[in-house]
Amino acid sequence: MSPSSSKVTLAKALNSGLRKAMESDDKVVIMGEDVGRLGGVFRITDGLQKDFGEDRVIDTPLAESGILGTAVGLAIRGYRPVCEIQFDGFVYPAYDQIVSQVAKMHFRTQGKVRMPIVIRIPFGGGIGAVEHHSESPEAQFAHTPGLKVVACSNPVDGYWMIQQAIASDDPVVFLEPKRQYHSDKAELDETATPLPLFASRVVRPGTDLTLVSYGPRVKTCLAAAEAAAQEGRSVEVVDLRTLSPLDMGPVLESVRRTGRAVVVHEAHVNLGMGAEVAARVTEQCFYSLEAPVLRVGGFDTPYPPARIEEEWLPDLDRVLDAVDRTFDF
Amino acid sequence: MSPDPGSDFGPDLVEVFGPSQQDGGPHLVQLLTPEGERAEHPEFSFVPPDGQDEVETIRGFYRDMVLTRRIDTESTALQRHGELGIWAQLLGQEAAQVGSGRALRPQDYVFPTYREHGVAWCRGVDPLRLLGLFRGVDQGSWDPREHNFGNYTIVIGAQTLHAAGYAMGVQRDGAVGTGDPERDTAVVAYFGDGASSQGDVNESFVFAASYNAPVVFFCQNNQWAISEPIERQSRIPLYQRALGFGFPGVRVDGNDVLACYAVTQAALNRAREGSGPTFVEAYTYRMGAHTTTDDPTRYRMSADVEHWKLKDPIARVEVYLKRNGLADQDFFDGVAEEANALGAHLREGCAALPDPSPLSVFDQVYAEQTDELAGQRDGFAAYLESFEGEGAHA
Numbered sequence A: 001m002s003p004s005s006s007k008v009t010l011a012k013a014l015n016s017g018l019r020k021a022m023e024s025d026d027k028v029v030i031m032g033e034d035v036g037r038l039g040g041v042f043r044i045t046d047g048l049q050k051d052f053g054e055d056r057v058i059d060t061p062l063a064e065s066g067i068l069g070t071a072v073g074l075a076i077r078g079y080r081p082v083c084e085i086q087f088d089g090f091v092y093p094a095y096d097q098i099v100s101q102v103a104k105m106h107f108r109t110q111g112k113v114r115m116p117i118v119i120r121i122p123f124g125g126g127i128g129a130v131e132h133h134s135e136s137p138e139a140q141f142a143h144t145p146g147l148k149v150v151a152c153s154n155p156v157d158g159y160w161m162i163q164q165a166i167a168s169d170d171p172v173v174f175l176e177p178k179r180q181y182h183s184d185k186a187e188l189d190e191t192a193t194p195l196p197l198f199a200s201r202v203v204r205p206g207t208d209l210t211l212v213s214y215g216p217r218v219k220t221c222l223a224a225a226e227a228a229a230q231e232g233r234s235v236e237v238v239d240l241r242t243l244s245p246l247d248m249g250p251v252l253e254s255v256r257r258t259g260r261a262v263v264v265h266e267a268h269v270n271l272g273m274g275a276e277v278a279a280r281v282t283e284q285c286f287y288s289l290e291a292p293v294l295r296v297g298g299f300d301t302p303y304p305p306a307r308i309e310e311e312w313l314p315d316l317d318r319v320l321d322a323v324d325r326t327f328d329f
Numbered sequence B: 001m002s003p004d005p006g007s008d009f010g011p012d013l014v015e016v017f018g019p020s021q022q023d024g025g026p027h028l029v030q031l032l033t034p035e036g037e038r039a040e041h042p043e044f045s046f047v048p049p050d051g052q053d054e055v056e057t058i059r060g061f062y063r064d065m066v067l068t069r070r071i072d073t074e075s076t077a078l079q080r081h082g083e084l085g086i087w088a089q090l091l092g093q094e095a096a097q098v099g100s101g102r103a104l105r106p107q108d109y110v111f112p113t114y115r116e117h118g119v120a121w122c123r124g125v126d127p128l129r130l131l132g133l134f135r136g137v138d139q140g141s142w143d144p145r146e147h148n149f150g151n152y153t154i155v156i157g158a159q160t161l162h163a164a165g166y167a168m169g170v171q172r173d174g175a176v177g178t179g180d181p182e183r184d185t186a187v188v189a190y191f192g193d194g195a196s197s198q199g200d201v202n203e204s205f206v207f208a209a210s211y212n213a214p215v216v217f218f219c220q221n222n223q224w225a226i227s228e229p230i231e232r233q234s235r236i237p238l239y240q241r242a243l244g245f246g247f248p249g250v251r252v253d254g255n256d257v258l259a260c261y262a263v264t265q266a267a268l269n270r271a272r273e274g275s276g277p278t279f280v281e282a283y284t285y286r287m288g289a290h291t292t293t294d295d296p297t298r299y300r301m302s303a304d305v306e307h308w309k310l311k312d313p314i315a316r317v318e319v320y321l322k323r324n325g326l327a328d329q330d331f332f333d334g335v336a337e338e339a340n341a342l343g344a345h346l347r348e349g350c351a352a353l354p355d356p357s358p359l360s361v362f363d364q365v366y367a368e369q370t371d372e373l374a375g376q377r378d379g380f381a382a383y384l385e386s387f388e389g390e391g392a393h394a
Helices: A010-024 A048-052 A064-076 A092-102 A138-142 A155-167 A217-230 A249-258 A273-284 A306-312 A316-326 B013-017 B054-080 B094-101 B117-122 B127-135 B158-172 B199-211 B238-245 B257-272 B302-309 B313-323 B329-352 B358-362 B371-385
Strands: A005-009 A028-032 A057-059 A080-084 A118-123 A148-151 A172-177 A185-189 A201-204 A209-213 A235-239 A242-244 A261-268 A294-298 B109-111 B187-192 B215-221 B249-253 B278-283
Touching: A005 A010, A005 A155, A010 A028, A010 A048, A010 A155, A010 A172, A010 A185, A028 A064, A048 A057, A064 A080, A064 A092, A064 B158, A064 B199, A092 A118, A092 B158, A092 B199, A118 A155, A138 A148, A138 A172, A138 A242, A138 A261, A138 A273, A155 A172, A155 A185, A201 A217, A201 A249, A209 A217, A209 A249, A209 A316, A217 A235, A217 A261, A217 A316, A235 A249, A249 A261, A249 A273, A261 A273, A261 A316, A273 A294, A294 A316, B054 B094, B054 B117, B054 B127, B054 B257, B054 B313, B054 B329, B094 B117, B094 B215, B094 B257, B094 B278, B094 B313, B109 B158, B117 B127, B127 B329, B158 B187, B158 B199, B158 B215, B187 B257, B199 B215, B199 B238, B215 B238, B215 B257, B238 B249, B238 B278, B249 B257, B257 B278, B358 B371
Parallel strands: A028 A057, A028 A080, A080 A118, A118 A172, A148 A172, A209 A235, A209 A261, A261 A294, B109 B187, B187 B215, B215 B278, B249 B278
Antiparallel strands: A005 A185, A148 A242, A201 A235
């Protein structure tokens, strides 16, 4: 292990990334509910207010539209606000400000006013929470022109992507797989050269089928690929990382080789990211496909009570089931 | 709009808020009566900007209001002629907008609704640039940074949060309470009586109060939110709501340009010196329709409109200037000529506004263009080119 390298959790990696961004640009401010003294309910902003002061790590009143609306004003004044939405299901009060103001300001002003705002949202399920704490609203933001939407799936990406998102002059919805915050550790080399923010990546090579995912289900897909390998199938896994814009290059290149694709996410399947990926693969890899692109995701119901959430979520077995089905064609 | 009397629970609202709010109620700040008489107020007085002559300033207000009204009537006519898709009228609100707009300093920042044409005028925005939005050639083409006048916001009340946030930025820049008149900065959020019901407006009050942000909430209560009267939005006078959020509220005669100037100036000074937000309710009346698509005869009495005609913001200044010999006929003729020239500028300029290229829609979605959009643009360009020679999409 080199001196610049250490094993960190996703929570720690994001915390370090935020700290780096604040050190390198004094216009970066963090704002949200409980982000200051408490360090956020998930401790992602732990210690930042102590080191950067209350003017840069702002505990806000409990009003999500207020957080995003004032972030717009701060951005107009030249700041780079990083807003924390405490849980995915609480982003909706801010939906109007995000969709009608944050997303459209640059277009409305013909580029005269920029919105370098990051909207951090812990997303996805698996923490045994009550209602509104386990949702996956990414498609609603990816559907909105003017926003960019990314999702990290591991500590190393979390560290780099949060810094890149803050450096972006466009608004970025930044999705963090909350169930992984404090679970797995990964080796982080802070001297490495990161992949660009808006790029997807093959995280496991394979030849027979392509699994496409992002956020918390990348881990599921990697496990599924491992299991499939034991059955003699070579499964490639692509981590999309960026949902808007989509970086389809690695996906298309992969599917042209494998001829089969399954898209996996926790969000509802209907009109989800999988629908868009499937459409684009079909449009651009039609003659390479051996089977229709399948989607595995949350069912088209509200998120279930916690005791049945693991059955509702697309787990390893449901992914493998979809893999099997593509080979029936 | 009397609150419920006779409840045993809590204070008697009639006792708290007074028996009647007709014509603004007993707390209305007025410095020039509808009859053109100067009036005294214990807290507020009209003091022209530093070093400026009082009469010259009032004559300037008159000119601003006449020209603002001309922008409005000319644009309404342009809509009737089919040159604009829609126009949001401000008739009757000239004093509220000019009085508050002229109290601003260059470094102050304005967050307007879509009806602040008079404030735009005060901020030096060419009114032709307002028309682009209503004609449908752009979304407002003035540069907010050049005028410290934000883009028109169409979602009701959303801009009040932007104002609170901008004011939080002003605080972080140390541009409050320094005592330097060229540095200390105030922010103004314009909105209407209808917007006072919006969550965003109430949240902006909470944020501004919590951080003691240098923002003035300037509400033009023109009595109507399209067809809904003020009674549908509030059971108490709007300015009284401010106290519940923890900052002062003042109701000013919105048709009195001197009072609007004086009250706004005081509120801006409070903000600049670091004393926090103020709510100003400019009590006025929407003499026209909500927009050119609206028909107020369906929901309000013409007698009310007649009543408010007697309170016209421009007529009272004209009477005051004439009766006191502060302006001669040449002055009034000169302003009328200017208004005619402005009308011609708008008519000719509006017709000459070029339609944007269909391909321009892709250009400013992002600061950093995406490959996806660049690809869509190229595809659309090729599609349009395929019609060349047919004349269909030239």
